[in-house]
Amino acid sequence: MSQSIPISWSKAGVSIPLEQLPLEQLPNTDLVLRCQEGVCPDKAAFTELLRRYQSHVDKILYHLAPDWQDRADLAQEIWIRVYRNIKRLQEPVKFRGWLSRIATNLFYDELRKRKRVKPPLSLDAPRNIEDGEMDWEIASDGPGPDEDMATREFYSHLHEAIADLPEAFRTTIVLREIEGLAYEEIAEITGVSLGTVKSRIARARQRLQTDLQVYLNP
Numbered sequence: 001m002s003q004s005i006p007i008s009w010s011k012a013g014v015s016i017p018l019e020q021l022p023l024e025q026l027p028n029t030d031l032v033l034r035c036q037e038g039v040c041p042d043k044a045a046f047t048e049l050l051r052r053y054q055s056h057v058d059k060i061l062y063h064l065a066p067d068w069q070d071r072a073d074l075a076q077e078i079w080i081r082v083y084r085n086i087k088r089l090q091e092p093v094k095f096r097g098w099l100s101r102i103a104t105n106l107f108y109d110e111l112r113k114r115k116r117v118k119p120p121l122s123l124d125a126p127r128n129i130e131d132g133e134m135d136w137e138i139a140s141d142g143p144g145p146d147e148d149m150a151t152r153e154f155y156s157h158l159h160e161a162i163a164d165l166p167e168a169f170r171t172t173i174v175l176r177e178i179e180g181l182a183y184e185e186i187a188e189i190t191g192v193s194l195g196t197v198k199s200r201i202a203r204a205r206q207r208l209q210t211d212l213q214v215y216l217n218p
Contacts, residue, residue, distance in 0.1 A: 023048045032092035041086055050079055053099055060103045063174045066159050078103050101189040104171055161211040169204040176201050
């Protein structure tokens, strides 16, 4: 009677070609390469990239424009631009930094456009309606009875302090402290030298510490 011999697949040295792997198991670089093949980007591979990096784009836009109500529209425009230009990415391994650069550049393009087109709105001014004027009714965002007022106040002032930074400082501090990018990646995204990146981050930190001194050293 013959005996069956168990085979250990972990020792058999069997490997599956990358092209046969499910998209969700492919590394980012291979997804980018698939998008760069053919006339148009591979839609399935691009959809997988979008799934992996949508939260990354949302996080950048949230910290750059926390009070914008149309961030989803801007995020959509970012991905349209990525789809149209992904074939131009010469180093697929740097897709994340390239995506961050597109997001920040598009944000500042939109910011400059809004500054030119939309005058500032005073919430103290009465609103004109057909029957006369009425005051703005702003819902209170004060803390509830069970919330920590000091913590809420700190983060409120932190967002304001970041928003008040010069554009170049705000971009670098967001990419460094919130996105966790390396100095070299930030230099590539912003198009300035490594020394300039470090200087901007240091000055942004100093300004934030000054603005929030009352909360940092109670």
